[in-house]
Amino acid sequence: MNEPSYFPNYYSINDLMITQERIPCRALQNLYGLGFLDTSEKSENLEPNHQLELPLWYLLQQDERNPNFQLVVPEIFTTAYKEIYKADANYVELGKLNKFYYELGMYLCKFEAGDDLAGMLFDTAQERVKGIKDMCNNVSNENLTDNKKLEYMERILYEAGSKSHKMFADWLQEKSVNIKSTELVTNHRKRKRDLMDDDEVDLQISQRNSIQIQ
Template sequence: MNKPSYYPNYYSIDDVMITQERIPSRALQNLFGLGFLDTSEKGEHLEANHQLELPLWYLLQQDERNPSFQLVIPDIFTTAYKEIYKADASYVELGKLNKFYYELGMYLCKFETGDDLASMLFDTAQERIKGIKDMCNNVSSENLTDNKKLEYMERILYEAGSKSHKMFSDWLQEKSVNIKSTELVTNHRKRKRDEMDDDEVNSQVSQRSSM
């Protein structure tokens, strides 16, 4: 699995997949000869206010001075869902809502006029990281492939966290074994020394008795 790309990266497969996401949009003017952009449109042209979905990479490449389309923020990043996340973000199936929830949201912040989306992403991540930490501390053989609760970045955090937790547990176990082995060796040497001392004392007693 590739590492997440927090900034646009032309050679990142993950970034390519994220920017391929189709986003709700509407035409800002009559667009001649662009009817093919909407597979459900039978006409050759697109009229102003026509609703369609376009890949994010196309919307990012628009001329900001004279855009042809206006991006519509998807519902999962709106205020309505913000209340759901605020109620209990840990139970939301982010992976089901969108596989690349956080990274797509960071891209969409560019089209948001306020800071609501950015703060929602931060608050949601902050709340959910607690659950991921608990999962890492209770590493099991659970297969996350069918788990819709975690999105892409959260899966990476879980895998890194569970691996670190396992390494730490193995280290503690190895240290415990080494300490126990050291104690056994020390006790064995002590017993052997005591036995030698007893033999020496017995030997001296025998010599005195024979005199």
């Protein structure tokens, strides 16, 4: 229920939060009696080109576009930000821009400029995964609660990656201990065998001397 949906999931809490995001849009025609949708509007009606913000779920009708409104792609998904991501995607505080950046972007791909947006999401994620991988390889006690650089899916990746890295490091340490223990046992047995060999040699010499005396 609380895992990333990746695909629209009606019963996912995260999906509900994503589709509750308010998106800028404009009316495509006269909408009578819908003035209440814009709290700043005093008229009972909405005129064509009237700009307002509505939850994403309202702009979707069974995964299709609402015929009464045209969605305006948020600035963080526009070409201007694409250049910022391209310059240094790891520097951007993606979590601060939107907690569910990637999944919201996937929804918006259904609207205008979907192909360009999909490409931007892929390139940004591909570049930022490298930084997340480096973070996982240098696991620390850093608290990500206030870290605005990572959005929700990236936090999931970081937590899984850092856990795997720690498990691997623990396994290496345990293996190293086992190897050292094995070496100690081997060396002990070797020394014991050498002592036994020395005792046997001494015994043989003692027996030989005894025979010569007789």
